[in-house]
Amino acid sequence: MRVTSLGLHGFRNLEPVRLEAPARLTVIVGENGQGKTNLIEAIYCLATGKPLRGGRLPEIVNWEEKGCRILGSVEEEVAKSMEVQVRSGRRLLMLDSKASVRLERYTKVLKVVAFTPDDLQVVKGSAENRRKWLDRAVFTRNEQYASVHRTFRRALRSRNRLLRKGKDTGRVPEELEAFDEAVAAAGARLWLGRIGFVEEMARLIAERFDTISRQGASLEISYQSDLLREQDVSTAGVSRVDLEKCLRVGMRKRRRSDLARGFTTAGPQVDDLAMKLSGHDLRTFGSQGQQRAAVLALKVAEIENLRLRLRRTPVLLLDDVSSELDPGRNAHLLGYLAGFPGQVWMTTTDPQLASAGQGPEARCLTVEDGKVSGEGVRSLEISPTCTW
Amino acid sequence: MPPSMSRLVALLSKLPGIGEKTAHRLAFHVLDAPSAYALELAEALSAVAEGVCFCTKCCNLTDSDCCAVCRDPRRDDSLICVVESVQDLLAIERTGEYQGHYHVLHGALSPLDGIGPEELRLETLLARVRKGGVREVIAATNPDVEGEATSLYLHRLLGALGVTVSRIAQGVPMGGDIEHADAVTLGRAISARRPL
Ligand SMILES: Nc1ncnc2c1ncn2[C@@H]1O[C@H](COP(=O)(O)OP(=O)(O)OP(=O)(O)O)[C@@H](O)[C@H]1O
Ligand SMILES: [Mg+2]
Ligand SMILES: [Zn+2]
Numbered sequence: 001m002r003v004t005s006l007g008l009h010g011f012r013n014l015e016p017v018r019l020e021a022p023a024r025l026t027v028i029v030g031e032n033g034q035g036k037t038n039l040i041e042a043i044y045c046l047a048t049g050k051p052l053r054g055g056r057l058p059e060i061v062n063w064e065e066k067g068c069r070i071l072g073s074v075e076e077e078v079a080k081s082m083e084v085q086v087r088s089g090r091r092l093l094m095l096d097s098k099a100s101v102r103l104e105r106y107t108k109v110l111k112v113v114a115f116t117p118d119d120l121q122v123v124k125g126s127a128e129n130r131r132k133w134l135d136r137a138v139f140t141r142n143e144q145y146a147s148v149h150r151t152f153r154r155a156l157r158s159r160n161r162l163l164r165k166g167k168d169t170g171r172v173p174e175e176l177e178a179f180d181e182a183v184a185a186a187g188a189r190l191w192l193g194r195i196g197f198v199e200e201m202a203r204l205i206a207e208r209f210d211t212i213s214r215q216g217a218s219l220e221i222s223y224q225s226d227l228l229r230e231q232d233v234s235t236a237g238v239s240r241v242d243l244e245k246c247l248r249v250g251m252r253k254r255r256r257s258d259l260a261r262g263f264t265t266a267g268p269q270v271d272d273l274a275m276k277l278s279g280h281d282l283r284t285f286g287s288q289g290q291q292r293a294a295v296l297a298l299k300v301a302e303i304e305n306l307r308l309r310l311r312r313t314p315v316l317l318l319d320d321v322s323s324e325l326d327p328g329r330n331a332h333l334l335g336y337l338a339g340f341p342g343q344v345w346m347t348t349t350d351p352q353l354a355s356a357g358q359g360p361e362a363r364c365l366t367v368e369d370g371k372v373s374g375e376g377v378r379s380l381e382i383s384p385t386c387t388w
Numbered sequence: 389m390p391p392s393m394s395r396l397v398a399l400l401s402k403l404p405g406i407g408e409k410t411a412h413r414l415a416f417h418v419l420d421a422p423s424a425y426a427l428e429l430a431e432a433l434s435a436v437a438e439g440v441c442f443c444t445k446c447c448n449l450t451d452s453d454c455c456a457v458c459r460d461p462r463r464d465d466s467l468i469c470v471v472e473s474v475q476d477l478l479a480i481e482r483t484g485e486y487q488g489h490y491h492v493l494h495g496a497l498s499p500l501d502g503i504g505p506e507e508l509r510l511e512t513l514l515a516r517v518r519k520g521g522v523r524e525v526i527a528a529t530n531p532d533v534e535g536e537a538t539s540l541y542l543h544r545l546l547g548a549l550g551v552t553v554s555r556i557a558q559g560v561p562m563g564g565d566i567e568h569a570d571a572v573t574l575g576r577a578i579s580a581r582r583p584l
Binding site for chain 1: 497498499500504505532533534536537538540541544570571572575
């Protein structure tokens with residue numbers, strides 16, 4: 001899978017541009033604050049319809065513009081054209097010039113895995129970072145997971161609203177039980193997606209970590225949930241019905257404390273991904289180098305899992321990763337990239353790394369104050385305004 | 389523009405899906421048409437405002453005390469199909485498959501929109517079931533968070549009165565294929581399978 005052309009208008013600080021020539025490796029160089037990450041984000045956005053950094057979608061539109069367009073051609077078995085338009089807070093997704101494609105359908109076409117300095121937070125940061133990584137990775141593998149996630153969030157917010165009302169009025173809302181069921185039904189599906197994914201990934205991550213760190217320490221990951229633990233529900237081969245029951249029972253047991261606090265205290269929304277290095281918590285006891293090796297292992301395993309499951313090689317987007325890794329991990333990453341059969345886009349401020357863009361099938365692009373230059377850079381020939 | 393025209397435009401643009409531009413077009417269309425049309429339209433609007441009300445039994449729309457469905461003696465009195473809206477009732481009527489009665493809730497339980505049991509037309513439904521003669525209540529609310537919760541709520545509320553509460557089935561649409569059905573729908577179609 002390759003992005004064979006990319007067109008941008010009104011995207012962040014980047015000047016309108018069209019990029020041709022489907023190099024396997026594109027190295028994007030430039031000083032700080034010039035627009036390197038923005039260029040990577042454009043591809044991420046083309047693939048997923050979402051911004052790369054947390055944030056809200058309208059933030060990708062250039063401050064001086066009303067709307068933005070990202071166009072791309074993707075080469076798979078058949079070539080496809082994709083486009084994302086954002087205007088007045090609304091998003092339009094187009095496939096082969098057909099407008100208003102559903103996100104689930106749209107995101108099937110181009111699979112990307114992004115690796116940014118923020119990803120270190122998956123290991124170092126709070127549980128929320130790990131849940132986010134998990135949910136995004138599950139979604140990349142299976143687009144249907146998006147609607148599961150949406151339904152769960154809505155059910156949970158509804159239940160929380162009732163708990164809040166119960167707390168404020170001192171009366172248990174009559175319909176609370178009905179929303180317990182809604183949360184249990186959606187939560188079980190969410191659990192199933194996460195648990196299945198962690199199970200698939202555990203071995204891959206352990207293997208990768210082993211080759212990256214070469215210290216003989218073993219990395220173990222597992223899905224961590226208070227509810228599953230207190231009810232002795234084993235994640236291996238667990239069914240949706242069992243998960244639903246576990247969540248329902250857990251909420252019933254906590255009803256009084258939930259009502260006292262005004263929100264749902266247990267469930268998938270507070271779970272975590274445990275990472276243990278030879279039995280000890282990686283976040284607390286791991287060295288910097290071990291933590292970095294773990295993030296790299298996580299990412300590479302995610303990519304390999306996608307290749308295995310979808311039988312397609314995702315496009316890799318690496319943003320300034322070299323600055324976060326030490327020389328040893330960097331060497332490993334570059335070695336992995338050299339043998340990687342798919343397309344890679346990476347940014348760096350390090351002129352030394354830019355030399356990676358000199359080889360065959362590689363190119364180097366420079367970004368200066370939003371202006372992209374280098375091989376395959378053309379002027380954009382589309383109407384700058386959104387088409388709706 | 390004369391104030392009467394601006395007022396018409398302003399009122400029209402309150403309608404769903406009608407922007408200011410379309411409202412202008414509609415207003416000028418009414419103006420250009422023979423004046424009989426405008427008067428007839430005005431009359432139809434006030435007839436709806438004054439004459440249409442909710443059926444005292446099932447809360448369907450009617451212009452008398454009782455709606456056409458409730459008045460129909462061939463309908464099965466022991467079956468009540470609960471729907472969220474009149475549009476849903478009409479959709480089920482169009483299938484021609486259903487011969488029982490209805491009850492329109494005019495909404496679904498939705499904590500996020502501040503809609504609780506008191507906001508729904510549940511009193512009259514409870515009264516109908518308590519009166520006896522109802523064998524089964526079919527929960528035909530939407531398959532979303534609110535609709536599912538509403539059907540579970542009905543189940544608890546009415547199940548206590550000894551009637552059977554059933555939920556409409558969900559499955560693979562006719563004319564669609566299994567390969568392209570979404571996973572949740574397909575999953576439910578499998579769990580709700582029936583013997584042949
Ligand atoms: N919506 C927007 N409109 C205009 N400019 C924007 C917008 N969003 C971000 N920018 C600007 O884009 C510039 C480049 O950002 P970017 O993150 O791509 O830099 P970078 O080249 O990756 O730098 P670094 O090496 O420091 O990571 C920033 O100065 C930022 O203020
Ligand atoms: Mg950057
Ligand atoms: Zn009626």
